[in-house]
Amino acid sequence: MSWSLRWLALEVKRLDRSAAFYQRYLDLPVHSEHEDEIILGAGTTDLVFRRPTDIPRGGLHTHFAVSTPATEYNDWWERLSAQFDLTEAEFPTGKSLYFYDPDGNCVEIGQSTDDTGDGITGVFEIVLEVEELDRAESFYEAIGFTVVDRGDDRQRTRLSVGTFDIELWEPQLGIADARGGVHVDFGIESDDQSPTAVLNRVDSVVDTEQLENGVRVTDPDGHRLTLL
Numbered sequence: 001m002s003w004s005l006r007w008l009a010l011e012v013k014r015l016d017r018s019a020a021f022y023q024r025y026l027d028l029p030v031h032s033e034h035e036d037e038i039i040l041g042a043g044t045t046d047l048v049f050r051r052p053t054d055i056p057r058g059g060l061h062t063h064f065a066v067s068t069p070a071t072e073y074n075d076w077w078e079r080l081s082a083q084f085d086l087t088e089a090e091f092p093t094g095k096s097l098y099f100y101d102p103d104g105n106c107v108e109i110g111q112s113t114d115d116t117g118d119g120i121t122g123v124f125e126i127v128l129e130v131e132e133l134d135r136a137e138s139f140y141e142a143i144g145f146t147v148v149d150r151g152d153d154r155q156r157t158r159l160s161v162g163t164f165d166i167e168l169w170e171p172q173l174g175i176a177d178a179r180g181g182v183h184v185d186f187g188i189e190s191d192d193q194s195p196t197a198v199l200n201r202v203d204s205v206v207d208t209e210q211l212e213n214g215v216r217v218t219d220p221d222g223h224r225l226t227l228l
Contacts, residue, residue: 002191003144003161006228007034007039007046008123009058009185018049021101025080026066026120036163042066048185056216058134062181063174065108065125069096069115076109087176098176106178127167129180135156136168142202143227144190150156150180161188186212187226196226 010020019038022028028040028047036051043066050058068076077097084099094111101107112121114116137147137157145159145166157171169180175224192199195215199205207218216227 003188004022004095004165004191004211005045005123005126006112006187006189006226008062008064009048009050009056010060010062010105010125011052011060011183013047013051014102015049015051017102019068022047025083026107028120036183043117043120047123051106056185057164057183059105059181059184059223061104061179062107062184063106063127064123064181065096065110067110067112067121067122068116069117069123069213070111071115072118073097073109080109089175098178100176105181106176108178118219123164125167126177126184126186127163127169127174127180128184128221128223129171129182130168131170132220133168133170137219139202139205140166140168143198143225144193181223183222183224185224185226189228198227 002071015038019030019040020100021039026115027044031041031046032038032044036053037050040047048058075094077086080097080099087098089096093113097106098106110124133155140159141147145161147157148160149158155172157168173179199215205217206220209216211226214226215226216226218224
């Protein structure tokens with residue numbers, strides 16, 4: 001099964017300040033603007049900023065990673081290091097840098113293995129805080145994710161659907177003292193299965209809500225996932 005990440009929502013105190021931050025430092029364009037929500041384009045993914053006025057809220061202190069072509073990574077480092085105390089980590093797939101936005105979200109910019117495009121090309125990872133790894137793993141495996149890594153020194157699991165990953169963390173601090181997000185809201189789209197067919201495989205859904213173009217489900221840890 002193939003999934004693509006359509007959007008990630010973040011809860012913010014001030015829409016104007018948060019939108020301006022990502023426009024200034026990541027060059028993200030505005031896609032739409034409403035009274036309690038602003039949507040910016042992060043490559044193939046929409047980044048949604050919401051004030052806490054309704055359900056679903058966006059995620060709090062969410063750690064997420066955006067990709068950039070490997071050839072542009074050093075340019076981002078030089079540009080952002082003048083304003084932020086950056087943390088850097090190196091992985092088998094390349095380097096990543098980390099910094100924080102005004103609402104306490106940890107933003108990671110990682111080198112993409114695909115050098116097509118320019119600037120920020122999409123969100124490739126979201127970190128969710130969970131109470132029990134086994135339960136959370138079962139939920140997302142039923143959705144169609146595959147476990148690709150488990151931590152030795154930290155209680156975490158990485159699951160992938162090829163185009164992007166989810167990391168499940170029991171409460172902890174990660175690289176750059178990042179934390180997993182709470183009550184995160186995000187949307188994924190499948191090109192080969194209907195939301196109804198997917199839900200028939202999932203036993204631990206807390207709640208479901210039928211939408212015009214999909215189904216929003218609440219996982220056992222209070223994260224809201226829209227299947228399109």
